[in-house]
Amino acid sequence: MVEEYVTAIPKKSEDFSEWYVQIVRRAELADYTPVKGCMVYRPYGYAIWENIQEALDRRLKATGHQNAYFPLFIPESFLAKEAEHVKGFAPEVAWVTQGGGEELEERLAIRPTSEAIIMHMYAKWVRSYRDLPILINLWNNVVRWEKVTRLFLRTTEFLWQEGHTAHRTSEDAMEETLRIAEIYRDLVENELAIPVYIGRKSEQEKFAGAQATFALEALMPDGKALQAGTTHFFGQNFAKAFEIKYLDSDGEQKYAWTTSWGVSTRLIGGLIMVHGDDAGLILPPRVAPIQVVVVPIFYGNEQEEVIRKAHELAQMLIGAGLRVKVDDRDEYTPGWKFSEWELRGAPLRLELGPRDLAASSAILVRRDNRKKEKVGWDALISRIPVALEEIQSSLFQRAKEFRTANTRRTTDYVQFQRVMEEQRGFLLAPWCGEGACEDRIKADTTATVRCLTTDTAAGATCLCCDRPAAHWAYFAKSY
RNA sequence: CGGGGCGUGGCUCAGUUUGGCUAGAGCGCUUGGUUUGGGACCAAGAGGCCGGAGGUUCAAAUCCUCUCGCCCCGACCA
Numbered sequence: 001m002v003e004e005y006v007t008a009i010p011k012k013s014e015d016f017s018e019w020y021v022q023i024v025r026r027a028e029l030a031d032y033t034p035v036k037g038c039m040v041y042r043p044y045g046y047a048i049w050e051n052i053q054e055a056l057d058r059r060l061k062a063t064g065h066q067n068a069y070f071p072l073f074i075p076e077s078f079l080a081k082e083a084e085h086v087k088g089f090a091p092e093v094a095w096v097t098q099g100g101g102e103e104l105e106e107r108l109a110i111r112p113t114s115e116a117i118i119m120h121m122y123a124k125w126v127r128s129y130r131d132l133p134i135l136i137n138l139w140n141n142v143v144r145w146e147k148v149t150r151l152f153l154r155t156t157e158f159l160w161q162e163g164h165t166a167h168r169t170s171e172d173a174m175e176e177t178l179r180i181a182e183i184y185r186d187l188v189e190n191e192l193a194i195p196v197y198i199g200r201k202s203e204q205e206k207f208a209g210a211q212a213t214f215a216l217e218a219l220m221p222d223g224k225a226l227q228a229g230t231t232h233f234f235g236q237n238f239a240k241a242f243e244i245k246y247l248d249s250d251g252e253q254k255y256a257w258t259t260s261w262g263v264s265t266r267l268i269g270g271l272i273m274v275h276g277d278d279a280g281l282i283l284p285p286r287v288a289p290i291q292v293v294v295v296p297i298f299y300g301n302e303q304e305e306v307i308r309k310a311h312e313l314a315q316m317l318i319g320a321g322l323r324v325k326v327d328d329r330d331e332y333t334p335g336w337k338f339s340e341w342e343l344r345g346a347p348l349r350l351e352l353g354p355r356d357l358a359a360s361s362a363i364l365v366r367r368d369n370r371k372k373e374k375v376g377w378d379a380l381i382s383r384i385p386v387a388l389e390e391i392q393s394s395l396f397q398r399a400k401e402f403r404t405a406n407t408r409r410t411t412d413y414v415q416f417q418r419v420m421e422e423q424r425g426f427l428l429a430p431w432c433g434e435g436a437c438e439d440r441i442k443a444d445t446t447a448t449v450r451c452l453t454t455d456t457a458a459g460a461t462c463l464c465c466d467r468p469a470a471h472w473a474y475f476a477k478s479y
Numbered sequence: 480c481g482g483g484g485c486g487u488g489g490c491u492c493a494g495u496u497u498g499g500c501u502a503g504a505g506c507g508c509u510u511g512g513u514u515u516g517g518g519a520c521c522a523a524g525a526g527g528c529c530g531g532a533g534g535u536u537c538a539a540a541u542c543c544u545c546u547c548g549c550c551c552c553g554a555c556c557a
Binding site for chain 2: 014036146154158226227228230263267297303330334335336338351353363479
């Protein structure tokens with residue numbers, strides 16, 4: 001029945017890419033701009049980001065992190081201080097070469113990430129072991145001159161948070177790196193309802209300048225993996241490059257240990273893909289800008305009474321901390337609104353018409369499975385939060401089942417290639433850890449090592465050579 | 480950046496092969512009226528120098544050159 005209403009939207013199962021673009025634009029999450037590679041985050045899409053921000057910010061502050069802001073511009077010489085870092089980012093940096101009509105003496109990078117400027121400041125701020133740790137987070141934008149655009153998933157400018165910390169010991173820094181990865185997992189799984197695998201990145205895939213990178217990897221419906229967040233352990237690489245030294249309690253000058261970590265608006269792209277269906281978006285209740293949309297249904301003279309009651313019920317729910325909107329536009333029919341809010345992914349719809357008015361009840365409809373239930377006005381305040389939780393956990397379960405069904409274990413390279421070709425998904429396989437095998441797998445299948453597991457690989461042989469395996473690793477094609 | 484595709488009212492597209500009169504359709508939008516429990520209907524309107532620049536021609540949405548943008552598939556990245 002949905003089919004006849006939303007024929008203009010391609011089916012998710014038939015043309016996934018086109019479905020994605022249409023949903024993003026028709027649900028008014030984002031739009032293209034005249035600026036190449038740059039997007040507008042429209043209010044409805046930005047509200048999702050604000051909810052994600054709020055959820056993460058709370059977790060970061062609870063673990064002692066503070067927000068701050070650093071400049072958009074980074075002098076070229078700063079970027080160049082850490083050799084691997086500059087090598088990794090140089091190809092995608094945008095440069096400012098003029099200001100106020102004059103040529104700059106030193107060109108300025110528009111930050112692709114802020115390690116360089118932040119490490120410089122940390123070097124000034126750190127004198128003693130008592131100054132550590134420094135736990136700072138930034139909510140900002142960065143620019144990377146990417147070659148292709150995909151709304152939310154890859155744009156020249158994007159929004160994110162980047163955390164940068166400096167610690168007294170290696171252990172402290174590694175602990176921070178892993179703690180943040182867990183916070184990210186908590187955020188992505190419990191707020192966005194997207195299950196993730198967490199693990200260390202291979203040498204080739206790790207962040208430019210890092211000693212170790214940990215990543216959250218989520219599975220999209222087309223069988224490709226999406227990196228949903230990363231945390232980096234820098235060892236003393238940046239501390240040495242930027243001279244972040246402190247006097248320890250034993251009287252010795254030592255280099256600090258640093259980390260950085262980030263998640264971006266790409267998460268929004270992930271949740272669109274993971275949860276949506278042929279009728280449109282399905283937003284997990286915890287990050288949905290509108291959790292309950294109230295649709296009044298009226299005929300002629302009942303209009304006033306129905307709308308009044310709709311607002312009254314909405315106010316009651318808003319008072320209970322829910323995000324509620326009454327769609328009382330009179331230029332659209334109820335059926336039109338139903339479809340519209342399904343397209344926009346509101347988790348719950350509350351229908352209120354004359355029949356309901358007579359019965360002192362309303363019809364509650366779930367977006368994820370379209371199940372309807374009649375709820376008395378008095379029961380709404382208790383029923384709706386429960387229904388939202390049901391949707392939240394049901395979305396997570398559904399995504400998890402899909403991932404489980406599409407995570408396969410193999411030790412056979414021929415089978416590996418076949419599955420990667422025909423079904424995609426995650427493939428868990430033993431790997432020797434050598435770049436040569438990684439390259440060969442990539443050349444043969446376009447799949448890469450998404451992350452390593454901590455499972456013991458004792459006794460196993462590498463998927464594509466004769467050496468003993470060093471790790472079990474998740475492989476997948478990726479975004 | 481390589482290969483392929485596409486740019487015509489807000490949207491989806493026809494018209495381009497073979498140049499020709501005032502550039503069309505559906506949806507959407509505006510106004511009025513009737514409607515409203517799964518994308519209502521009638522009537523009257525508004526809205527496009529055909530992505531941009533240059534060229535060929537008596538004449539260009541249509542042909543040529545350049546350019547910009549978007550989509551898909553690769554390579555690179557969050």
